[in-house]
Amino acid sequence: MTKKHILDTNYRPRLCVFRSNKHIYAQIIDNTNNKTIISSSTIAINIKKNITSSNNCSAARIVGQDIAKKSKEIGIKEVVFDRQNRIYHGRIKALAEAAREEGIKF
Numbered sequence: 001m002t003k004k005h006i007l008d009t010n011y012r013p014r015l016c017v018f019r020s021n022k023h024i025y026a027q028i029i030d031n032t033n034n035k036t037i038i039s040s041s042t043i044a045i046n047i048k049k050n051i052t053s054s055n056n057c058s059a060a061r062i063v064g065q066d067i068a069k070k071s072k073e074i075g076i077k078e079v080v081f082d083r084q085n086r087i088y089h090g091r092i093k094a095l096a097e098a099a100r101e102e103g104i105k106f
Contacts, residue, residue, distance in 0.1 A: 013037060015067070015079040015099065015106065017092055024060050024091050026067045026099075028079060038074070040067040060091035064098030072103060081106040 018025045027039040040047065040063050042054035047066060051059045071079070086092050100106075 012078050012080050013076055014082045015104070016082040016084065017086070017095055018084060019086060019091055021055065023054050024063055024095060026063050026095060028067065028071055028076060037076070038067060038070045040070065055091075057091055057094040060094040061098040064095035065102050067095075068099040068102030068104045077103065078105045 014029045014031055016027050016029055023042040025039070025041040025043075028037045029035070030037055042048065042051065042059050042063060044066075047059075047062055048054070050062060053059060071077075081096060083092050083096075088096070096106075
């Protein structure tokens with residue numbers, strides 16, 4: 001999807017993923033109000049104590065599972081996946097697959 005298609009989907013929130021060299025961040029954003037609803041990352045205290053390294057696929061899977069569990073708790077079941085022009089590979093793919101396994105549809 002292009003950036004215009006992602007931002008035009010006002011009926012579904014957007015799962016935005018940012019990957020740096022050391023960490024991975026995921027947030028669910030409401031496009032109509034431009035507000036972050038939920039966020040999760042490898043620097044969060046509850047995730048940091050469960051991982052040994054923050055820049056691998058297993059850490060990304062844990063972040064994906066965490067963001068999916070938080071979103072299901074507040075009733076979000078469908079999102080638009082925004083990978084910010086990153087290739088669907090490696091840590092981005094691991095996070096997305098973990099979120100799908102927890103029941104989030106995109």
